Each structure stands twice: as structure tokens, then as C-alpha cells.
Amino acid sequence: PMLPKDGERVTLKADRVQHWLANGALPTDRVARFLDAAGLTKRDARNNPEKALPGKKAQERIKAAAAAAEAAAAKAAKEAEEAAAAAAAPAEEAASE
Incomplete structure (x- = not known):
């Protein structure tokens, strides 16, 4: 082995490789890899953007994390509003006296 x-x-x-390539032969991907490794031709890298996308479960986890972060941000904003309202209420009472 x-x-x-x-x-x-x-x-x-x-x-013979150069002869067939000159006559219009198109090597398969595997053969193009061999020819590129041997320095006979230049193999362009393939682009498959769908293969790089995360899987279904990973996308679900990303969506769940985004929803949780959005809920936490909304809760923090609500608490900040309540704290600001509570701080403003005693200031208004002191001003009216």
C-alpha cells in the first residue's frame, strides 16, 4: 500500500497530458487535482457557499440565542425605564414641597 x-x-x-489538454480534453476534479500537484495545470478552487452554511440545528441554536439576547435587552431597557421613573418621582415630590 x-x-x-x-x-x-x-x-x-x-x-500526453499536454497533448490531450491541447485537444480540448477537460479533466475531472480528481484528475485536475493530480495535474495541479504535478504542476501541469492550474486548478481553480471551487466555490460552494451553501456547503459553508451552518446546519439546521446550528441555525436553530443561533435563532434561539438571538431571541434570548433580544428578550434580555428588552427586559434591561424596561428595568432602566422603571428605575428612571422611580428616581424622577421623588424629585418631583421634593420640588412640589
Whole structure:
């Protein structure tokens, strides 16, 4: 058995590869990886933004955390309003006397 990074695992005939590429052959992704590793062609990185998205459960956890943070912020704002109202009430009573 050979290791995946072993240089002798795949033998490429560079002149034949160049010939077929010049005639319009399109290598598969796996072959393009081999050719890129050998320096025969340049393989562009693939872009799959959907694969990078979090899974369903992770998205649910994110939504739940956002809802909890929003509820905590609303509660803190309500408490701040009540504290401000309580502080303003004694000041009004002292001013009226």
C-alpha cells in the first residue's frame, strides 16, 4: 500500500497530458487535482457557499440565542425605564414641597 502523498502513487506522462489538454480534453476534479500537484495545470478552487452554511440545528441554536439576547435587552431597557421613573418621582415630590 502507498501513502496518499507518495510521489509514485500516480504516474503521469506529461507530454500526453499536454497533448490531450491541447485537444480540448477537460479533466475531472480528481484528475485536475493530480495535474495541479504535478504542476501541469492550474486548478481553480471551487466555490460552494451553501456547503459553508451552518446546519439546521446550528441555525436553530443561533435563532434561539438571538431571541434570548433580544428578550434580555428588552427586559434591561424596561428595568432602566422603571428605575428612571422611580428616581424622577421623588424629585418631583421634593420640588412640589
